[in-house]
Amino acid sequence: MKHIDAPTTRSALHFAHLVPALREAFAGEAAVPPRHVHTVEAGTDRGTVLIMPAWSEAGYLGIKTINIFPGNGARGLPGLHATYVLYDAHTGVPLATMDGNEITAHRTAAASALGASFLARSNARRLLVLGTGRVARLLPAAHATVRAIDEVQVWNHRPEGAQALAAQWRGEGWNAQAVTDLEAGVRGADIVSCATLATSPLVKGEWLAPGSHLDLIGSFTPQMREADPACFAGARTFVDTEEALSKAGDLLDAIAAGTLVRNDVQATLADLCRGTHVGRANDSERTVFKAVGSALEDLTAATLVWRSMKG
Numbered sequence: 001m002k003h004i005d006a007p008t009t010r011s012a013l014h015f016a017h018l019v020p021a022l023r024e025a026f027a028g029e030a031a032v033p034p035r036h037v038h039t040v041e042a043g044t045d046r047g048t049v050l051i052m053p054a055w056s057e058a059g060y061l062g063i064k065t066i067n068i069f070p071g072n073g074a075r076g077l078p079g080l081h082a083t084y085v086l087y088d089a090h091t092g093v094p095l096a097t098m099d100g101n102e103i104t105a106h107r108t109a110a111a112s113a114l115g116a117s118f119l120a121r122s123n124a125r126r127l128l129v130l131g132t133g134r135v136a137r138l139l140p141a142a143h144a145t146v147r148a149i150d151e152v153q154v155w156n157h158r159p160e161g162a163q164a165l166a167a168q169w170r171g172e173g174w175n176a177q178a179v180t181d182l183e184a185g186v187r188g189a190d191i192v193s194c195a196t197l198a199t200s201p202l203v204k205g206e207w208l209a210p211g212s213h214l215d216l217i218g219s220f221t222p223q224m225r226e227a228d229p230a231c232f233a234g235a236r237t238f239v240d241t242e243e244a245l246s247k248a249g250d251l252l253d254a255i256a257a258g259t260l261v262r263n264d265v266q267a268t269l270a271d272l273c274r275g276t277h278v279g280r281a282n283d284s285e286r287t288v289f290k291a292v293g294s295a296l297e298d299l300t301a302a303t304l305v306w307r308s309m310k311g
Helices: 006-011 015-027 070-075 100-119 134-143 159-171 182-187 249-257 269-274 295-309
Strands: 002-004 036-042 045-056 060-068 080-088 094-099 126-130 151-155 176-178 191-194 213-216 235-239 286-290
Touching (some): 006 094, 015 269, 015 295, 045 070, 045 295, 060 295, 080 100, 080 295, 094 100, 094 295, 100 213, 100 235, 100 286, 126 134, 134 191, 151 159, 159 176
Parallel strands (some): 002 094, 126 191, 191 213, 235 286
Antiparallel strands (some): 060 080, 080 094
């Protein structure tokens, strides 16, 4: 069994390849059982462990284990740590271990961009990112594969983190600025992408401009939320998978408040990728995409990495 380190894993996950690979995967067939979710308590520290398997007709089986500890930010540590193991689906033979952090970050950003390819206005160019973690850092590059992004802003509850990330992006050639006025940033954005571990809403519906696209990819439990219920009022809502309807605090709050009716959720990524739903209907409507992540995305990314190693 091979061990594929973080730099090698990262080098195989270019968004120009990963986003189309995800589109093909969601349009196809795969087995994706419900994730296992466990709460970890160690003294006063609390975390969540997710175990996410998937396998496909391509002949690969993968299992990701991901640990989420929101309190790590105060320790100067990332909030998420993951490992990934890829197997031969015909025999169960282990093929490789991979850096799960790179798999998770890249597939999450790629799924965000895939959603935007159907739901953001075709002329969207101003991207606001909430968060400064692994996923947030990748969002401009991911979205630039589907829209002509030429202005990027970033907000974080720690302003110094936003300043540092904006400086990093400028060094990479982006027209990037940190913002401290979140309301103004949201009002001026074409795409608002939230990649945080927030447990209280950050974005208010009254701030969102007509024609904007709200991308919610950070929260993944009923206790987590990045948008208030008003964000869903008058918007057309899409999800990555049906699992989001039972796992996403944003959606559960909106359903409870009456700003979202469960049956009014428009489509999943599979529906969009298979062409059974067209996505955005016009430039003036507001769209919301809520993702809680799918093991299919991890398997797709890991398969790209494995195939790159085989030449």
